[in-house]
Amino acid sequence: MIFEKQAYQQECIKNIIEVLKDFNFKTHLNLEECLKDFYNSNKTLNLGISQNKNLDILMETGTGKTFTYINAIYEIHKIYNQNKFIIFVPRKAILESVKQNLKLTKEYFYAIYKTHLKIYEYKDEKSISNIINHYINDHKELSVLLLTSSAINKKDNHLNRQKETLFHKGSVLDSIADLRPISFIDEPHLLKGDKFKEYFFKFNSLYFRFGATFPDGDDRLSNLIYALDSISAFKSYLVKQISVHTIIDKNFKPILKDINAKTKTATFETYLNGIAKKVDVKLDDDLGLKLNNKNFKDIKINSIKSNKLYLSSGEILEKSSSYLLSQDQISIMLDKAIDLHFQKEERLFKENIKALSLFFIPNISDFRGKNPFIKDEFTRLYKQKREAILKNPNLDEDYKKYLENDFDKNGDLQVLNGYFSGDSKAKGNTEDKEADDIRLILEDKVNLLNFKTPLRFIFSVWALQEGWDNPNVFTLVKLASSSSETSKRQQVGRGLRLCVNQNGKRITQNLNPHNFYDINALDVVINANEGTFIADLQKEIEETSLSFNEENLKDSDLFMLNKRQKVRLFTHLEDLGLVKFDEINDTFEIITPLFEICKDDDVIKELLKDKFDEFIKFITPSQNKATQIIDKNKKSNLTTIRKNLAKEFKELWKSINTKALIRYDDIDTKELIREVTTKFDEIEIKPKTIKITKETFISQTNTIQKEEILLSKYKLGDEFILENLSNFASENLYPLSFIIKIYNQISNKENFKNDSNLAFKNLNFIIKDIVHKNIIHKVCYDFQATNITTKTPFSYLYDANEMPKDEIEINKLGRYESQNSPKNHYLYDKVIYDSQIEKDVIENEVDKFSSNTIKVFAKLPKFSIPTPYKEYEPDFAYLIENDSGKKIFFICETKGYDKFSEIPKDEAKKIDYAKLFFKTLDKYIKSQGINADIKFKTRINKQALIDILGDLK
Known part of the structure; x- marks a missing residue:
């Protein structure tokens, strides 16, 4: 596994x-003062300071929070010399996942x-002596104790029992508390019970809460020191895109x-055109008409009492939060899930990525024991679909061999197995195939992801819930109702993590952004009984995120403003026509992008004053235009392609879709490295200092004497820096050999030892700046013809025969729709x-200027060009023709x-490379016999097109 x-x-x-x-690590008493100092420079994180000794980290599921807090343990030990830590988890499966991460x-x-880092786990009474002899008594040892909530939440638990020995009086838990260990709480929304808190607060010491979800009420998010919520994680390409398939x-x-006996109304969940809707009905309503469902044709509600509806048909309906699927329903969902798996498996296999699918089922008996319906039905369907795939004459040979390993030597299908509560008891039998697979699922992520x-x-x-996930889960199937909790x-978090290849390398956004979600996508299969699953998921994401989703704006989003500012701001945004109020959801729907208008609005500047910059930063649009959750049952909104214009546009669109590769010619690497190192050596980075407050009790005067000691930060060793060099090269897509050559020629290596983060930040800026200056004149583009039948931007507008399509999906062009033509x-x-x-x-472009006429222009759908600074996406393309009939392709x-x-x-810098790209492309299309010029320019704000095209001839 690569970390x-x-x-x-x-x-x-x-x-x-x-x-x-x-922070005073002896008394753990001055956390509030530390937070106030921290918030002075991190105002956007200040959601309020609680009286508890917690520090909260909001981190989206699948972004590596376990790795992060393990890393934090090492850092706290190194910098502040703290040795004793505890990791609290709510469940056994989560504990196993944490152990696996610690091991890896x-x-x-x-x-x-x-x-x-020495690891101790409380299992039973037998494990206590090891905890006492080492974790408690060896004060110099860096160690962590793993505990589930059940280990301490009862008075008669072994850790809580009062014992008196020659050396100690009290419980083992008391002895642990005396160490003042720093605790990490994983999944805090599951560790909120009164019994757990009763014993946990006996530690009376600092604790971190790491989670994607936090409880409500007194345990809500507070003392926040880092936030990577669901929306910002998605916008930053750190988690998968989610597609939901509802089987109706x-x-x-x-x-x-829901039933409201007072108002005599009831709420149903139903489907209209495949989309889940909530519909309110009242006495005497025709349910068939209101719910658009033939099963309730001509049926009315006679009376509403308590939690029951009495219908005119004699049927009595009760409010339901759970469901049980029939065998036919399960079979249809299994069929869909296997299809989805096979649709992506061969493609991912070619990318060196193994695809996994996860199924949540109603009962263990559906998979184990006599006549396990789900296991047998899955096996039947899988064999059937596998045989059809193997008959494909174009099947990749290596993938074919992979599928041929689906059966063991006894002829049994070995592609499926499960983990269920209580399975840990079976793990001792190493000869048992089932037990081996349980170990594989829970503990051996590396081998599970191996093609072998x-x-x-x-x-x-539902045993594999919080705490368990796998980066290569691409399909998640809910065959059973889950707990309301x-x-x-x-x-969906079980499959959000970005996938890894056979080398353990994460597949990150260094890909073309348009291809990123072709790989990092999670398909979720649910039954219609899930009702408003998608709406509820979207609501949860919005309510637990601090980031702007660019779709709506609500009062709680603007926590940086006071009540008066919020009211007046919303009123002004409505007056400008940027938002409209949504009565049902109590939020403002954004109907026009806010950023461009708000950033120059004098009324908003005057209203918000010193909060203006913070507000503008909050509403700054993301570069990621993808949709986080896709409802696969919902028909895409389409816009018609005007075919008469599309025929004229085709030559332009085909020309700029030519496949391009970047080539670097004659770069003087030695000179480039010399410039980088010279610039870096001019920088002086001073060692950070740590201020420690020493408090001494003076008994004679009954006072406490405070003394502040400034310590230079522990300087990093060469091994640590070399490790960071590798990570730095990987994160920024630099060849490692190139970075090592730079490092070896740097004279002022003390900069790295004094503050490695700041040093690498400066180095990256210098490299980018100097590399750009050097290679802008060395970059070349090689072009070659593209097969238009493949999935390229050309295919968004034209079919395989190069004929214009009728329509294009709106989301391929933009987020907003104007009512104007x-x-x-x-x-x-x-x-x-x-x-x-x-x-x-789009609304106001002229069609005629000077001797040039715009024959057709278009916003470009998902079109990008390669540059050394990742992909670049121009907005518009124009086909222009002058009076003599000469064509100009203008981008x-x-x-x-x-x-x-x-x-x-x-x-x-991307624009600089775009200029070079289109200049080179212009020469290429002429060599292909196309009599046209390609021009590229940047249009600033409301600059008239005639001004930037004035030099076209």
Whole structure:
């Protein structure tokens, strides 16, 4: 398994170290003062300071929170010399996952910190002596104690029993508390019971809560020191995209979800055009008409009493929060799930990625024992579909061999197995195939992801929940109703983590952004009985996220503003026509992008004053335009492609879709390295200092004397820096050999030892700046013809015969839709846009200027070009024809800035490469016999097209 330090994880650890810089580790009493100092420079994290000794880290499921808090343990030990830690988890399965992470990362962290973290686990009475002799009595040993909540939440538990020995009086828990260990609580929303808190608070010491979900009420999120919520994790390409497939039975009956006896109304969940809806009904309503369901034709509600509805048909309906599927329903869902698995498995196999599928089932007996229906039905369907796939004459030969390993020597299918509560008892029998697979699922993630291991379909009765996940779960299937306590986010969280290949390398956003979600996508299969699963999932994400989702704006989002500012701001945004109020959800729907208009609005500046910059930062749009949750039952919104224009546009669109590869010619690497090292050596990074407050009790005067001691930060060793060099190269896509050559020539290596984070940050800036200056003149593009039948942007507008399609999905063009009509020479019949300047261009573009006529122009659907700064996406393409009949293919990038100098540096550098790309492409299409010119320019704010095309001839 390859471990890579992620920037966001290191940011979290940096915040932990920063907030503890003045913390009194002897008394654990001054946390509030430390937080106040921290919030002075991190205002956006200040959600309130609680009186408890908690520090909260909000981190989305699948982003590596376990790895992060393990790393934090080593850092706290190294910098603050703390040795004793506890990790609390709510369940056995989570404990096994934490143990697995500790085991896998053991040597990785030893290489960095040159110390081992000793692990102790409370299992039963027999394990107590080991805890006492080592964890408690060896004060110098760096060690962590693993505990479930059940280990301490009862008075008669072994750890809580009062014992008196020659050396100690009290319980083992008291002895542990005397050490003042620092605790880490994993999945805090599951560790909130009064009994657990009664004993946990006896520690009276600092504790961290790491979770994607936090409880409500007194245990709500507080003392927040790092936030990576669901929305920001998705926007940053750190988790998978979710697609939900709802299987609706033809005999589906609407589900009674709520009854209000006072108002004599009831709420049903039903489906209209495949989309889940909540419908309120009252006495004497015709249920068939209201719910659009033939099962209730001509049936009315006679009376409503307590939790029951009495219908005119004589049927009595009760409110339901759970369901039980029929065998036919389960069979249909299994069929769909296996299809989804096979749809992606061969493609992922070619990418060196093993695909897994996870199934939640109603009962263990459905998979084990006599006549296990789900296991038998899955086996029947899998064999049937596998045989059909093997008959494909174009099947990849290596993938074919992979499928041929599906059966063991006895002829039994070995691609499926499960983990169920109580299975830990079976693990002792190493000869038992079932026990081996249980170990594989729970403990051996590396081998589970190996192609040599045939197991790839995993079944469970909700035993694999919080704390267990696998990066290569691509399909998740709910064949059973879950507990109401299990959130939708936690359910899909089992498969949110970014996948890894056979080398253990994460597949990250270094890919083309459009291909990223072709690989990192989770398909969730649910039954219609789940009702508003998607809406509930979206609501959970919004309610637990602090980030702006760019779709709606609610009062709680603007925590940086006071009540008066919020009221007046919302009123002003409504007056501007940017938002409209949604009565049902008590939120403001965003109907026009906020950023471009708000950033220059004098009324908002005056209203928000010193909060203005913070508000603008909050609403700044993300570069990620993808949708986080896709409802696969919902028909895509479409816009018509105007075929008469599409025929003229085809030559342009085909030309710019030519496949391009970057080539670097004659780069003087030695000179480049010399410039980088010279620039870096001019920087002086001073060692950080740590301030320690020493308190001494003076008995004679009955006072406490305080003394502040400044200590230079422990300087890093060469081994740690070399490890960081590898991570730095990997994270920024630099060749490791190139980075090592730079490091070897740097004279001022003390910069790295004094503050490695700051040193690498400076080094990265210098490299990017100098590399850009050096290679902008050395970059070349090689072009080759593209097969248009493949999934390229060309295929969004034209079919395999190069004929225009009828329609294109709106989400391929933008997020917002205007009610105004586009210009007649615009390719589509609707105005779809992402920014105000795009909207203005589509609605107001002239068609004639000077001797040039715009024959057709279009917003480009998902089109990008390669640059050394990842992919670059121009906005518009124009087919222009002059009076003599000469064609000009003009590609335009629209920017909502007043001046070119305001464009962020990385974006400006991409534009430099785009100019080079299209200049080279112009030469290429001429060599292919196309009589046209290709031009590229950047359009700033409301700059008139005639001004930037004035030099076209």
